[in-house]
Amino acid sequence: MTSKTKAKPPEQVAAKPEPAQGPVLPKAPPWWKTLRADPPAHTRTLLGLGFISLILLLWWFVTRGDEINVYFDGRRGELLLSLKASTARIVSASKIPSPGDVFGSFGSLLDRELGRNLGDTLQRVLSGVALAAIVGVSAGIVAASHRGVNAAIAPLVIFLRSVPMGALIPLTMLLFGDGEGQKTKFIFLAIVGFVFSDTVKAISIVPERYVETAQTLGASRFQIIRKVLVPLAIPDIVTSLRFQFGLALGYIMLAEEINAEYGIGKLIMGSQRVGPYEHMYLLLFVIALIAFTIDLVLRTLQRGIFPWRRDL
Amino acid sequence: MSDDPGKPTPPGTGTGPAGGDAIKPTPPARDPAAEAAALAMFEAEETKAAVPAAAVPAAAVPAAAVPAAAVPAAAVPAAAPGVTGGVKMAPLAEPLAKPPVVAFDKVTKKFGDFTAIKDVSFQIEDYPGRGEFVSILGPSGCGKSTVIRMIAGLLPQFPQTSGSVLIDGKPIFGPGPDRGMVFQDYTSFDNRTVLQNVAFGLECRGLERAIISGGAVRKQTVSSFTTQSAHGFKRGNTALIEGVDDASFNGKVSVLAVPSPTQFTVQQEGPDARSGGGVVRVPKLSSSDRYDRANYWIEKVGLSVGKGADKYPHQLSGGMRQRVAIARTLILEPRIILMDEPFGALDPPTRSRMQDNLVQLWREQSPTIFFITHSIEEAVFLGDHILVFSNSPGTVLKQIRVPPPDRPSIEMQRDPKFQEVVMGLRETIDHLESSNRAGD
Numbered sequence: 001m002t003s004k005t006k007a008k009p010p011e012q013v014a015a016k017p018e019p020a021q022g023p024v025l026p027k028a029p030p031w032w033k034t035l036r037a038d039p040p041a042h043t044r045t046l047l048g049l050g051f052i053s054l055i056l057l058l059w060w061f062v063t064r065g066d067e068i069n070v071y072f073d074g075r076r077g078e079l080l081l082s083l084k085a086s087t088a089r090i091v092s093a094s095k096i097p098s099p100g101d102v103f104g105s106f107g108s109l110l111d112r113e114l115g116r117n118l119g120d121t122l123q124r125v126l127s128g129v130a131l132a133a134i135v136g137v138s139a140g141i142v143a144a145s146h147r148g149v150n151a152a153i154a155p156l157v158i159f160l161r162s163v164p165m166g167a168l169i170p171l172t173m174l175l176f177g178d179g180e181g182q183k184t185k186f187i188f189l190a191i192v193g194f195v196f197s198d199t200v201k202a203i204s205i206v207p208e209r210y211v212e213t214a215q216t217l218g219a220s221r222f223q224i225i226r227k228v229l230v231p232l233a234i235p236d237i238v239t240s241l242r243f244q245f246g247l248a249l250g251y252i253m254l255a256e257e258i259n260a261e262y263g264i265g266k267l268i269m270g271s272q273r274v275g276p277y278e279h280m281y282l283l284l285f286v287i288a289l290i291a292f293t294i295d296l297v298l299r300t301l302q303r304g305i306f307p308w309r310r311d312l
Numbered sequence: 313m314s315d316d317p318g319k320p321t322p323p324g325t326g327t328g329p330a331g332g333d334a335i336k337p338t339p340p341a342r343d344p345a346a347e348a349a350a351l352a353m354f355e356a357e358e359t360k361a362a363v364p365a366a367a368v369p370a371a372a373v374p375a376a377a378v379p380a381a382a383v384p385a386a387a388v389p390a391a392a393p394g395v396t397g398g399v400k401m402a403p404l405a406e407p408l409a410k411p412p413v414v415a416f417d418k419v420t421k422k423f424g425d426f427t428a429i430k431d432v433s434f435q436i437e438d439y440p441g442r443g444e445f446v447s448i449l450g451p452s453g454c455g456k457s458t459v460i461r462m463i464a465g466l467l468p469q470f471p472q473t474s475g476s477v478l479i480d481g482k483p484i485f486g487p488g489p490d491r492g493m494v495f496q497d498y499t500s501f502d503n504r505t506v507l508q509n510v511a512f513g514l515e516c517r518g519l520e521r522a523i524i525s526g527g528a529v530r531k532q533t534v535s536s537f538t539t540q541s542a543h544g545f546k547r548g549n550t551a552l553i554e555g556v557d558d559a560s561f562n563g564k565v566s567v568l569a570v571p572s573p574t575q576f577t578v579q580q581e582g583p584d585a586r587s588g589g590g591v592v593r594v595p596k597l598s599s600s601d602r603y604d605r606a607n608y609w610i611e612k613v614g615l616s617v618g619k620g621a622d623k624y625p626h627q628l629s630g631g632m633r634q635r636v637a638i639a640r641t642l643i644l645e646p647r648i649i650l651m652d653e654p655f656g657a658l659d660p661p662t663r664s665r666m667q668d669n670l671v672q673l674w675r676e677q678s679p680t681i682f683f684i685t686h687s688i689e690e691a692v693f694l695g696d697h698i699l700v701f702s703n704s705p706g707t708v709l710k711q712i713r714v715p716p717p718d719r720p721s722i723e724m725q726r727d728p729k730f731q732e733v734v735m736g737l738r739e740t741i742d743h744l745e746s747s748n749r750a751g752d
Contacts, residue, residue, distance in 0.1 A: 207497075209495055209497050209499050210499060210501060212464075212466050212487070212493070212495070212499075213493070213495065213499040213501075213637075214512070214516070215465075215466065215486075215487035216464055216466070216487050216488075216489070216491060216492055216493040216641075216650075217489055217492070217512055217513035217516060217517075217640065217641070217644065218488060218489030218513055218516050218517035218520070218644065219512075219513075219516040219517075220516070223516050227512070227515070227516065228501065231501075231503045231504075232501070232502065232503055306503070307624065308502050308503050308624040308625070308626060309502075310626065
């Protein structure tokens with residue numbers, strides 16, 4: 001990302017000075033008139049926050065006020081209408097609770113052992129991704145360097161990548177039971193194919209001229225893999241793992257909703273079945289926040305570890 | 313170097329105007345006398361007169377270059393024009409009888425139906441203490457790159473379809489650090505700093521030095537080895553000796569003493585013997601040792617260690633990157649350096665400075681250099697042996713000898729004599745090309 005050097009503040013555009021004295025300097029067009037130009041960093045932040053605020057505002061608007069309930073009183077044989085407040089609510093609380101109710105339920109969510117559930121979920125994702133990284137990356141390095149290996153395992157990998165995630169859950173339960181191992185292996189199976197393919201791709205796109213240079217400098221085949229191909233490909237491999245981690249966080253919910261004692265997925269399922277509904281919504285925010293934070297941390301780490309890659 | 317497999321039509325008989333040269337509407341090719349004068353200095357060299365020493369003001373040539381420049385005159389007559397690759401390496405240091413550094417004999421390379429080069433033959437002789445600077449000129453796609461990638465041992469140009477390619481009389485088996493290569497593209501490893509880039513070769517192979525022929529001598533249980541250049545080994549270094557003609561010298565040894573910069577002794581069992589050739593290698597160098605050497609070469613190619621050594625390639629200009637590439641190659645002190653249009657992407661002032669730097673480095677280290685370029689000026693300035701290639705299929709049209717550079721690039725190129733030479737060569741190339749086209 002080449003963030004532009006501090007662009008002029010937007011309000012400067014409108015003010016036109018009195019008749020120009022001397023030659024008129026042409027002005028560069030502003031970013032919003034330039035295709036593919038990034039706005040200045042603070043404008044980007046503002047735009048992002050503004051859009052989220054807009055959605056929150058809409059949410060607040062459709063859930064404000066109180067309910068109009070129409071119900072049938074069987075004993076009296078009458079249809080009753082209860083209007084609890086002066087403002088009618090647009091979307092029922094049984095579908096979408098109001099922002100206040102959702103965020104206000106944080107205390108009660110903590111009481112439902114949010115920490116423990118979150119810890120379990122993250123641990124499952126981390127161990128699954130770690131296993132997939134170890135197997136997928138090393139197999140990918142071998143396959144990218146020796147294309148015969150790639151030709152041999154590529155069909156298996158395509159199969160793995162196209163198996164529906166949902167179908168893997170009953171399969172892994174059958175094979176690995178219903179403990180932690182099953183969840184780790186489910187995550188592993190769900191992403192290892194993608195990690196493998198991304199590793200092969202990352203190594204394949206290292207330009208051949210680096211390999212040739214290393215050869216003319218006396219590097220052996222193993223040294224070329226270790227000192228040239230892998231170091232040049234590793235930033236892309238890490239990027240792939242970062243994306244897969246985000247996806248895995250989504251997949252684990254599936255597994256946890258089906259069978260788990262603890263876990264965010266289990267919490268969501270419970271909230272939907274026995275309530276409170278507010279927790280369902282709140283948990284979505286918690287997951288998004290966790291995913292965002294982890295991604296940010298990994299990205300920052302990546303930039304620090306690979307200073308020579310400016311595009312990370 | 314009178315081996316001229318192309319069409320040896322004498323210059324000056326061209327019929328068409330100089331094709332690519334709009335500046336000169338009246339080609340001097342029309343005037344045999346002028347042409348002869350312009351080409352005299354090269355043609356004379358082709359007939360083995362000691363032209364460089366005579367034509368070039370001796371004072372301008374650094375001391376190291378003078379005796380070297382004089383040697384070819386004496387040496388060339390001894391070399392047969394045919395391939396001497398089969399000749400066994402002489403038992404004593406007798407460079408004149410050694411096989412050529414590089415010998416191509418009727419080399420053809422085909423890619424499917426496409427013939428990249430056809431019947432390419434030339435020899436680059438080995439002169440004591442000084443490698444030749446061979447410029448390769450020719451239009452795009454004429455197989456210049458094929459030739460040097462073949463020497464480098466890089467696929468798919470290597471191996472040749474037919475003919476023989478010999479380095480020091482031996483066939484090539486693949487890429488090796490004895491043949492350094494500088495590409496036109498920037499090939500600095502992005503993930504390594506300048507220092508780490510330059511030290512890459514030492515990190516991979518360690519320190520490697522060629523053993524001169526007759527340089528391995530064993531008396532009782534002590535063997536003494538003489539290397540081609542200063543080896544920089546220390547007492548106690550573990551060294552691998554490989555490829556000496558008498559195999560009893562080969563093996564893993566520990567350096568016993570270093571009596572001179574190019575000599576070292578080791579304890580070795582075996583009968584008294586004398587042999588040579590092969591290489592000695594200290595595979596493991598400490599990182600401080602590596603970086604000391606890298607810093608030396610960084611300075612040598614005109615980069616500042618203080619300012620540049622810790623930078624990453626993306627922080628460098630094109631010229632600086634090529635300097636890194638050159639330093640990275642030179643640190644291994646290869647016998648042959650292959651340069652594929654290394655300065656092609658540089659702006660003219662940078663290019664001139666790089667040329668001067670290259671000439672200086674070449675004089676100091678004296679490898680044999682193959683240098684591909686599109687610029688006749690560059691070829692004439694840098695080279696002392698020019699191979700002119702023609703198109704489809706690529707073949708050597710002409711070999712020309714020119715005096716080696718004696719002044720900085722800009723100064724030399726301003727010299728009318730130099731300009732005349734370039735023009736003459738341009739005429740020759742145009743003529744050879746047009747007659748070659750007519751023959752197709």
